[in-house]
Amino acid sequence: MKLLKWFLVAMCVFGLIAVRMFEDQLFYDPFQAFFHIANEHAAFPAFEWTPLIFGYIFRFFLNLALSTAIVHLIFNSKRWTLQAAVLITVVFLITFPIYLYCIYTQFEVGYLFSFYMRRFVIQPLILLLIIPLFYYRLHTTKANH
Numbered sequence: 001m002k003l004l005k006w007f008l009v010a011m012c013v014f015g016l017i018a019v020r021m022f023e024d025q026l027f028y029d030p031f032q033a034f035f036h037i038a039n040e041h042a043a044f045p046a047f048e049w050t051p052l053i054f055g056y057i058f059r060f061f062l063n064l065a066l067s068t069a070i071v072h073l074i075f076n077s078k079r080w081t082l083q084a085a086v087l088i089t090v091v092f093l094i095t096f097p098i099y100l101y102c103i104y105t106q107f108e109v110g111y112l113f114s115f116y117m118r119r120f121v122i123q124p125l126i127l128l129l130i131i132p133l134f135y136y137r138l139h140t141t142k143a144n145h
Contacts, residue, residue: 005074008073009073012066012067012069016063027056027058028048031045031103033045035115052103060092063122064088064124066124067124067126067130068084068085068088070127071084071127080134087130088124088130092121095117099114099120099121102117
């Protein structure tokens, strides 16, 4: 059973990698090329708000589903899975409007700030914090009992 669990975790991780690998085909994001140039003096791309916002939201839900599946498979706790989903959603709900404001002001708040806000919006970075946090929590609760 453990082998199946870790196989499924690996499949979810590969799912997250696939979201990143096929982002050009899956999502409308003209800022990908802009930030790929890595030059704050690059021309601000033309874009449409509606497909941009829905593309980011779609990507968020894909990342959320795969991330919570990873947490559930590793810790086998519905409560912790729900907590992970809430944490990931809260981070998205904080960073997404900030990133949209950065776009609205054409990154006047700063190129690097906008770049990193985009990272929190499009990538499941919070998962890299949640897993060690939950492992620590698991081991401290076992030690106390």
